[in-house]
Structures are given as structure tokens and as C-alpha cells.
Amino acid sequence: MKKTKFDRNFDLIVSVLLVVLLLSVLYPLYFVVIASISDPSLVSTGRVTLYPMGVTLDGYKKVIEYEKIWTGYRNTIFYVIFYTLLSVSMTMAAGYAVSRKNLVGRNGIMLFMTFTMFFSGGMVPTYLLVNTLGLVGKPVIIVIMGSVSVYNIIIARTFMTQSIPDELFEAASIDGCTHLQFFFRIVLRLSPALLSVLTLFAAVGQWNSWFNAMIYLRDPKHMPLQIVLREIIISESNLAANTDSGSMMGEDAARQALLVESMKYAVIIISTLPIMCLYPFMQKYFVKGIMIGSIKG
């Protein structure tokens, strides 16, 4: 089929628009990368724009020497592993249960769950409850808090309703298979895509989270990576130091301040790297997850 002139021009405009959007999203990310390996004095005077200049790894060295980062890293990995295990197993189990027609009271149970998506007790009652349970200051609260996501349960239910028909269980139950056996032997094996989606949702969510840690944790030794990051890149004292003009500082202090700037770029890269490395592999799963969720959304 031959394209009309209008359509050819239209394709051109569409492509130009997409390229503009592409560059405007990409450039800030690219800039962080080149700024992190450039000479900080060239970055701060605006000379670095399109490619790295005066390549140096001083920022990275400074980050690597900063012990708190590694404590944060270790804690975050620990939280991510246990939170993900807990969250995915609970979501899969509940998702399977509510996807079965045999579950008496299914509509009531769904209402009980979805209501919590639209109404909650709020920050203070939740805090007071956790306090009453004696979990403030205990790392275990980071693993428990938010491990149930009703939205994810709905994704799991939709997936299982479609891919694991009730008849399959009927057939298996004739041979004496119970729901538990069926769940562990059949359902889990038939749902690798769903498992990946839920695992990735949970792991990324926990990797990036800091709010619960800020509210519920007390001991600096327990703090996750994001809390340490926040101290480095966005504490208010940094901003105040920045607002003072450079001339007021001594030469040495000025260089120190520049190195801190450079460290910020490096720390952004170091903390985001694990996710960005995984990202190309998980992209299709995430997209799938959204699609499954939207069917019944």
C-alpha cells in the first residue's frame, strides 16, 4: 500500500516528537553519568554538557571510602530479600485462593481486601499500632510493613483465573490432590511470569523505600541505603552551604565542597546501578504485570 503525502509527513512529525521526548528523558540520566566521572570544577562551572571532561574517579573513591553507604547497602539487600520472600508468598497464596470459584464468600473477601485500597487509618494510628506491638526500632517491621499489596493480589487473581482453570483442580482432586498440593506442585510451576512480576515489583519497591525506615527505625546501624542517600544528597545543610557564594570560602573548603558535589553524582549511580542493570531484563515482565492488572482494574 502506498503512503499518501499527508501520511508520510505525519510519520515524520511523529518521529520527530518521539525523538524530542526520548532526548528529554534521556539527557538528565546521561548527564548524571558523565558528571560523575568528570572533574568536579568543570562540572560546577557548566563546561561539562555533552561528554565527560577531565575524567576522574575521585567521587567514586570518596563514596567507596564512606562506610555508611556499605552498611546501608547490606541492610537494604537484607530487607529486599526477606520482604520479597514474604510478600510474594503471601500474594501468591491469597491470589490463588481468591481465584477459585470454590471459595465460599469470595465476593465478601474481595470487598474486605479492596476497601483497604481506598481507605486507610493513616499515618499516626498506624504508627501507634506498631508502637503498641513493640515493633518500633525493630528491623522486622521494615520486612512486614507493606508486604501485602491488594493491587498485586488482584493481578495474581486475574492471572490465575485465566491460566489455571478450576477444571484442572477438579481433575487433580479426583486423584486425591489437595489444594495445598495443587498450589505447590501445579500453580507455582505454571506461573513463572506472574512470579517474576511480583518478585520484581516487591524487590524494586523495597530497594527504593525509605519512608518506613524513617518513621520506624531508630538505630543508624539498621538504616537502609535510601536513608543514607538522603543524608548525603538532600540534607538541608547542603543546600544552605550551596547558597553561600563560593568566594566566601577558603580555597581548600571550596575544593572540598566541589568534591562533595561530585560524590553526589557518584552515589546516585552506585545506588541506582543494581536496578538499572536488571532493568533491561525485567522490562517485559513489568509491562506484562501492568497489562494483567489493567484487565480487571
Added chain:
Amino acid sequence: MAAKVKQQTNKKLSRRILENWQLYLLLFPVILYLIIFAYGPMAGIVIAFEDFKPYKGIFGSNWVGMKHFIRFFAMNKFKLALKNTVTISLYSLIAGFPLPIILALLLNTCPYMRLKKTVQTVTYAPHFISMVVIVGMLRVFFSPTTGIVGNLLRSLGLLNGSLMVLTSPSAFPHLYVWSGVWQGMGWSSIIYLGALTGVDPSQHESAVIDGANKLQRIIHIDLPAITPTIVVLLIMNSGSIMNVGFEKVFLLQNSLNLSAAETISTYVYKVGIQDSQYSFSTAINLFNSIINFALLVIVNSISRALGETALW
């Protein structure tokens, strides 16, 4: 097979529950979690009507009725937080809602597969970056004297001296909203792209035969195909107009831009967790939740009355 399922459903209720007890076992952890961590705090809302003292407990504290509600309605700080919340969310909705739709339509009509894939990969990526890092990036980009944005504006002669974006109240909504658009645009477009894959290609083919150009096909075929999705998302978003996310606002706040950057959620945090005014803070939060819930119900029923898609 169908007959068997039918037979199954006709069995006595108690038998069916007993036969499927393991399903309830699988459901148990989630139900327990929700009872404790979702419904537990909801019960705790009663402290909004008390003068709650931790040592007296929920049952021992004095009942004060609407005292806290009357107090915060009279407070200028609360009015300001309310105004900021609504401003930021309406602005987010107006700026942030149409762009993902446009992006999805563009991607769907884009004839070059490689360009399409690249744009998707790049625009989805910021969604996975943590809020701390996003705000950290804003901090370094818009830094008053050393940031790239300030440097660029100074070299173009558009700015003298320091860039005040991070500290100026009037810049706060723009900073918040447009960085949000940057981060979320790609990710939000996925759901529309999904709806667009449901369009029957034969519709496009016959439209081409009738002489419709690409733009006409987008307006008359693609757009109607995603309208239900648009409506559902609009409902969901309207329901959270009073619910500006806590994290980003809190991270972007500083003493200088606070007059535009204090929202209800950050105010609730400061009054409740930092100052330990538990009852007062819970009252504000309850007011907020009720407005949100009411908005959701109203928008949903309007949409249903208009014969459009509804959530329930």
C-alpha cells in the same frame, strides 16, 4: 465438566467450606495482615475524637468530640496546606494526565520499530529510580550556583546570580509537577498502549480504503478505543486529588519554600509523628481520607450516569 462444577456449587454450604479449608489456610496470612495493619489503624481513628494520651490508652483517654476538627479548620497553617495540596494535585492532573495518552498514541502509530522500542525502554526507566535519587538529581541540576540549569541560563544571559528554583515558593509546583511528568510519563503510557493493542487491525484497513489519513484514524479509531481506560484512570486520579504523595514533597521541602510546599500529608507527619499531637493529626488525616473517598464516589457515579465506564 460443566455439569460437575454446577453440582459442586449445589452442595451444602458448610460442606463446601470444609472441603476447601485449605484455601482459607492459604488466605489466612493476608487476612491476618489486613486485620492488623489495615483495619487495626482504621479502628485507631477513634483517637481523632479523643484527647489521646499514650499512657491512658485508647479506652482511657478523654472523649472530646469534634474539638480537633474545629481547631484545625480555624488554623491558617491547615488552610495553607489544604490550598497547596489541591493546587499541586490539580496541576499534576492537568499536566500529567494527557501526556501519557499522547505518548501512547504516538508510539502506537510510529512506523519505525526500533525507534518505538528505544523510546519505550528509555521513558519507562525513570519509574524505577527511587524518590530520594530523583530529588537528589533535582537538587544537583537546579543547585543555585553550580547546577547545570543555572549554568546554562547564565551562559545564555537569561539569569544573573543564583538560581532560586529550589528555594522559591512560586517555583515549587512547577518543579514538583514537571519532574513528576518526566518520571512517570512513560510508565503511565503502558496501560494505554495495552488498550491500543486491542484495536482490531481490520478497522484501520477499512478506514484506509475509505481514504482516512493517519491523523483521522487516530482520532476516530484509536482514541475511542482507549476512552474507557482514560475514564477509569481519570476516576482513580480524581479520587486522590487530596492525596499528594508524601515522599517527594517532603524531600523537596526546605525552610524557604515551605509556604508552597507544605501539604496535608507532610503537615500530618510533622504534627503527628514529630510533635506527637496524635489526636489532632489523626483528625486532619481523617478529614482528608473522607474527602478523598467522597470524591471517588462522586466522580464514579457521575461517570456511570453519563453511561461511561465506572469502577463499580
